[in-house]
Amino acid sequence: MTTVIGLVAAFLSTISFLPQAIKVVTTKKTDGISLVMYAIFTMGVLLWALYGFMTMQLPVIIANVITLVFAVIILFYTWQNVMKEKRRTK
Amino acid sequence: MTTVIGLVAAFLSTISFLPQAIKVVTTKKTDGISLVMYAIFTMGVLLWALYGFMTMQLPVIIANVITLVFAVIILFYTWQNVMKEKRRTK
Numbered sequence: 001m002t003t004v005i006g007l008v009a010a011f012l013s014t015i016s017f018l019p020q021a022i023k024v025v026t027t028k029k030t031d032g033i034s035l036v037m038y039a040i041f042t043m044g045v046l047l048w049a050l051y052g053f054m055t056m057q058l059p060v061i062i063a064n065v066i067t068l069v070f071a072v073i074i075l076f077y078t079w080q081n082v083m084k085e086k087r088r089t090k
Numbered sequence: 091m092t093t094v095i096g097l098v099a100a101f102l103s104t105i106s107f108l109p110q111a112i113k114v115v116t117t118k119k120t121d122g123i124s125l126v127m128y129a130i131f132t133m134g135v136l137l138w139a140l141y142g143f144m145t146m147q148l149p150v151i152i153a154n155v156i157t158l159v160f161a162v163i164i165l166f167y168t169w170q171n172v173m174k175e176k177r178r179t180k
Contacts, residue, residue: 006141012134020127030122032168037110044102051096078122 007059014063017070024077035082038075045071097149104153107160114167125172128165135161 024030045068052060114120135158142150 002141002144005137005144009134009137009141012130013138014134016127016131016134018127019130020124023124023127024122027122032114032117032120033122034110034113037106037108037113040102040109041106044099044104044106047095047099048103051092051099054092054095 010059010063014067017067017074021070021073024074028077028081030074030078030081033074033078035075035078038071038078042068042071042075100149100153104157107157107164111160111163114164118167118171120164120168120171123164123168125165125168128161128168132158132161132165 024033045064049061049064049068052058052062052064114123135154139151139154139158142148142152142154
């Protein structure tokens with residue numbers, strides 16, 4: 001039972017970033033999104049993936065590599081819009 | 091070394107939600123934020139906290155209870171704005 005809860009938790013917390021990645025790619029809107037959050041979060045997920053490699057835990061590697069892909073997409077679009085906004089207000 | 095990487099990963103992926111929570115509370119802006127993401131993510135984090143209790147892993151409990159607080163704040167503001175938008179466009 002515990003393992004099932006852990007797997008479902010890992011699945012939900014990983015897949016949850018897919019709708020956010022789709023939303024920023026399709027709408028290009030990132031107004032409310034915190035660039036600082038995704039910068040820190042991406043580093044955290046990168047370290048989780050590294051931790052998974054070092055401890056040879058495949059679920060940790062897979063979950064965090066997938067989350068990393070979504071996080072980088074969201075980070076890229078958010079960063080792009082922040083840069084545009086800065087150039088506009090110079 | 092591995093433990094340190096795991097702890098830093100846990101710290102970063104937990105604390106990363108703080109700037110997003112602060113941003114939605116101060117700006118009330120949630121345009122780019124995916125309501126679906128935070129609904130799924132909040133369930134995932136809730137299950138992670140439950141997993142931590144069931145396996146008596148204090149770091150898992152602490153990290154996910156903290157993340158849960160931030161996620162619920164972000165989810166609440168995003169949901170509130172989505173409801174406002176729906177009423178406005180009726």
